[in-house]
Amino acid sequence: MQVSLLEFVNNSQTTCLNESFEHGIKSILSSKKKNTSDAYLLSDADEQLLLNISFNQTVRVRSIVIKSTNASQAPQEIKILVNRSSVGFEDVQDAKEPEIAQALNLTEEQVTEGQQIPLRFVRFQTVNSIHIFVASNHGGEDETRIDAVDILGVPVETTKDLSGLKKQDE
Amino acid sequence: MPLEATLMIIDNSEYMRNGDYQPTRFEAQTDAVTTIFQTKVDSNPESSVGLMTMAAKGPEVLVTHSRDIGQILQGIHKTTGRLGGTADIPTALNIAQLALKHRQNKNLRQRIILFVGSPLDGAAADEKGMVRLAKKLKKNNVAVDVVAFGDAIEEGAEGSGNVLKAFVDAASSGDNSHLVSVPPGPHLLSDIILTSAILAGDRGMPEPMADGGAGGEGAGGSNQFEFGVDPSLDPELAMALRMSMEEEQARQAAAQAAQQSPAPSAPDSAPTTTVPAEPTDEEEEAMLRQALAMSQEEQDVEMHDHGDGDGDEDEEMSEEEAIARAIEMSMQQSEQEQQQKK
Numbered sequence A: 001m002q003v004s005l006l007e008f009v010n011n012s013q014t015t016c017l018n019e020s021f022e023h024g025i026k027s028i029l030s031s032k033k034k035n036t037s038d039a040y041l042l043s044d045a046d047e048q049l050l051l052n053i054s055f056n057q058t059v060r061v062r063s064i065v066i067k068s069t070n071a072s073q074a075p076q077e078i079k080i081l082v083n084r085s086s087v088g089f090e091d092v093q094d095a096k097e098p099e100i101a102q103a104l105n106l107t108e109e110q111v112t113e114g115q116q117i118p119l120r121f122v123r124f125q126t127v128n129s130i131h132i133f134v135a136s137n138h139g140g141e142d143e144t145r146i147d148a149v150d151i152l153g154v155p156v157e158t159t160k161d162l163s164g165l166k167k168q169d170e
Numbered sequence B: 001m002p003l004e005a006t007l008m009i010i011d012n013s014e015y016m017r018n019g020d021y022q023p024t025r026f027e028a029q030t031d032a033v034t035t036i037f038q039t040k041v042d043s044n045p046e047s048s049v050g051l052m053t054m055a056a057k058g059p060e061v062l063v064t065h066s067r068d069i070g071q072i073l074q075g076i077h078k079t080t081g082r083l084g085g086t087a088d089i090p091t092a093l094n095i096a097q098l099a100l101k102h103r104q105n106k107n108l109r110q111r112i113i114l115f116v117g118s119p120l121d122g123a124a125a126d127e128k129g130m131v132r133l134a135k136k137l138k139k140n141n142v143a144v145d146v147v148a149f150g151d152a153i154e155e156g157a158e159g160s161g162n163v164l165k166a167f168v169d170a171a172s173s174g175d176n177s178h179l180v181s182v183p184p185g186p187h188l189l190s191d192i193i194l195t196s197a198i199l200a201g202d203r204g205m206p207e208p209m210a211d212g213g214a215g216g217e218g219a220g221g222s223n224q225f226e227f228g229v230d231p232s233l234d235p236e237l238a239m240a241l242r243m244s245m246e247e248e249q250a251r252q253a254a255a256q257a258a259q260q261s262p263a264p265s266a267p268d269s270a271p272t273t274t275v276p277a278e279p280t281d282e283e284e285e286a287m288l289r290q291a292l293a294m295s296q297e298e299q300d301v302e303m304h305d306h307g308d309g310d311g312d313e314d315e316e317m318s319e320e321e322a323i324a325r326a327i328e329m330s331m332q333q334s335e336q337e338q339q340q341k342k
Helices: A108-112 B025-043 B069-080 B089-101 B127-139 B160-171 B189-194 B235-260 B281-296 B298-304 B311-316 B319-341
Strands: A015-017 A049-067 A077-082 A102-105 A116-118 A127-134 A148-155 B004-010 B048-053 B060-066 B109-116 B142-149 B179-182
Touching (some): B048 B089, B089 B142
Antiparallel strands (some): A049 A116, A049 A127, A049 A148, A077 A127
């Protein structure tokens, strides 16, 4: 059993390094569900991207979906890290497993069709934040484009998110 | 109202002892630092500002992410007695980036404000290296504002202006980084920065209103404004100046009109032209006598009667203008005489 974990994403602490000014990560994640609009995430200075997605409760992640309509701009090599508060490009550039949770090489079909990419479940048992580093894209282009991101798994039963609670009038 | 974590890198090299900015370069920079701090902190309740130096023994972070002016002042005070060495800009920028990266609230956008008052040399003068550094900062979502003053702007087309400009252009993403060059002059460094693009967003001003936009060299000093005063700093003074200007223009227009129509009557410059419309007979008599007396001594009166406040204006006035004014006044006088005859 797995559900989309995007509803647990803490938008205010979610950032993306090297995102372009007009096409930032907020445009594809702020809806709290998989993006279906025209908005997309685009890299700025070069092809690399570093998505820092923070959750407002602990979750278990089973698989991710990365969708990109343009095959040549679609992410190829990615590295996934968990629970790192401040991570920059220099931290992940040369990092290998087990320092990072998992490194993946995505096929073109996986990204253009938005297939589910199963992760090594044991390494994603207590995830408070997940960091997806996109090292390269399929076409060797200067810009990497991501149209939608989905994270699938199960929320850990802990104290529920309290941000939704409102003060009750008497 | 941007939500930002800002780190200011101040120059504390030997060059900052120079007195070409009021009172010294370092003091002017101190003033600018507190101004920027207040503006940033006031613009958003979550914004934080840090401070570091880049010369002396080596770059040193004095304050990380604070909203307390006391900490900033303490940091500056500590630095005041320790001016020395030369600035190491690339290292300072790298350290600043690290300090920003480890900010508590990831929601804050990162910004570095770099003050440079010393000439660029070594790695800082290498345009390629600086552009590479700018690309790295841009990749890490760090915006960079550069305030160049003193020796940082003295070199011409081949000099530091280009390196800094290239650096800012390379770091800019969505026009979020700016270069402001402030030459020495009677103006205050902090005033120029306050009205520049660097603080435009924090003061809620539209970008075009601010001078010296992206990479602009336009912050040339106070003379860029119509009356030498920034209207946004002192609206009342600006309005007074504008009204005075309009009055002067109206006066000149009237003088021109008077010049075009012939006015063959005794020139007179008496200020009585502004008396109420219906004077009594006695008053008329008195005024006529006065006017007559003044017209007789007009040679002396002509240049000196026009009020005490306009002394410098009279100096500037050419002879033709003086004649034009005399004719205009005589016109007014003749009108009054006609009025009196009615």
